[in-house]
Amino acid sequence: RRWAAxxxxxxxxxxxxxxxxxxxxxxxxYTDLLLGAGHGPAGRVIIxxxxxxIQGAVTDKAVQDVSDDDLHQTLLAAVQQLLRTASFxx
Numbered sequence: 001r002r003w004a005a006x007x008x009x010x011x012x013x014x015x016x017x018x019x020x021x022x023x024x025x026x027x028x029x030y031t032d033l034l035l036g037a038g039h040g041p042a043g044r045v046i047i048x049x050x051x052x053x054i055q056g057a058v059t060d061k062a063v064q065d066v067s068d069d070d071l072h073q074t075l076l077a078a079v080q081q082l083l084r085t086a087s088f089x090x
Contacts (some may be wrong), residue, residue: 050079051074 015022035043054075057063063071 046082050082054079 017027031039031047034047045056057071057075066074
């Protein structure tokens, strides 16, 4: 959690990722894995919302007292619930 707080929104890290084709390809594969190929703009928006939401939850001081395991299980359940609404992305 400490590293996530440090790296979250770091422009240098964003630039590094954008400059590396292998990392941008990995991100694309991750998105396709979650949403299926041909997901379009709505899918990209949802992935952005989910990943930023996870980063925010991991670094939020309001949930510091929540165990890593409980945080992991809660985030996983929330993302799975969102992804079950796959028709939204089409």
